[in-house]
Amino acid sequence: MFRERLYRFFIELSNISVFTGSTLKHIFKRPFESKEFVRQLFETGYKSFGLISLTAFIMGLVLTIQTRPVMAEFGAESWVPAMVLIAIVVEIGPVITALLFAGKVGSRIGAELSSMRVTEQIDAMEVSGVYPMRYLVATRVLATTIMLPVLVFYADFMALLGSYLGYTMHNTIGLWLFIREAFDELYFYDLLPATIKTFFFGFFIGLLSCYKGYTTNKGAEGVGLATNMAVILSSLSIFIIDLIAVRITEIIVR
């Protein structure tokens, strides 16, 4: 039983590797499907702004409300803006935004592609001399890779506004002074690894969601399963990449 599971795991891993290779090949092949790529930027990015705005704002607000009393007890209330910003920029912002993105965009991609697979639309593309890997997969993976870092920056900004609101419930401070205090303790080596890892988050969310959708083969049941697995695998990949990024950053900064 264990051996069989292990075997299936490695088979799946090798299939994902082949799929990744094919995706990368089609990202760089011409002619590029630019119209579909722009549509995907809109679908994955623009349509996620509402969700990200609300959750990031609440995240910043709640984080500030919960940490302020503890910091005040140690007489370090003025450190709250910087502490919240570092927590958001370095870890919470990228991870929470990526998880939301995996849930919203990953499930959409998984459901869309798996439904196209079971209704033979992907086969129809193939026999019409169109590359579905280029039209459907390369465009989506590239769009998620580009849009997630943009959304994370935006989420960081919204969380900062939420944090300001939480802070001003008990203190009087201007927005610009709050922002200046928050950025006082943020350094380039905090921002760079956090930004780099979001590109990887976006790439793997797009890739794994496309993989589960594109390779489904069990009819209507497969659509549900592919959607489900797209979110699970994408979310799991976020934590694994995050762990690797933290270790690499730690080694480099030391």
Added chain:
Amino acid sequence: MNKVPIIPLGHAIDIEGVNKSFGENHVLHDINLKLSSDENLVILGRSGTGKSVLIKCIVGLEKYDSGVIYVLGNNIGTMDEFDLNDLRKDIGFLFQGGALYDSMTVEENLLFSLERNARHLARSEMNDLIDDVLESVGLLDAKFMMPVELSGGMKKRAGLARTLVLKPKVILYDEPTTGLDPFTSEGINELILSVKERYKTASIVVTHDMKTAKITADRMIIMERGEILARGSYDDLKRIDNEVIRGFFN
């Protein structure tokens, strides 16, 4: 798999000793057939006899285990992704459910293939070609409709139009009349004949409907459990004393 066959001139498709399994399930056993460049071949068989798998092997959607398939002189089994893609422009495939892109109108479905495979054409030429093909399948009025608004028969017509717009040399029909009422089926059968006449295509029609087979076939093959059971004209097959074959005629 790589033995070199001799392809007689005029053969659009040449299949030699093809086998295909899904795990323990052997779906195709030693299939041999040839399709001339001007004939309609009907493959008749019950559900699950491997007919659809065979035409998917021909177009490269399924990989076969052994044997060789030549389509328009090209060995499908040894072609890379890009060469196969080029060849597919000459092979039309009508899917059982039409397989229309459900986020596009009928016109956009046709334009999608055309824009990517006929870049030398101006947009006005593409529009003329689309109108011409839609008219030939009787769907010009449905040009701006979404697939969800079409009936089963209209979906198949639109699927065929999407294939015809690329001017294929060979068309593979996967159960073209399945799920349609007798009147609509008759319309599709007539369409298959008119397409052959007008576009000078060779075709393979996979079906379990004897009426479709009788109307559209120049030649027929009956498949059973992944093997070719009999081949010949409608009248030849009618004379064979075999329980499975009799089942189709009764």
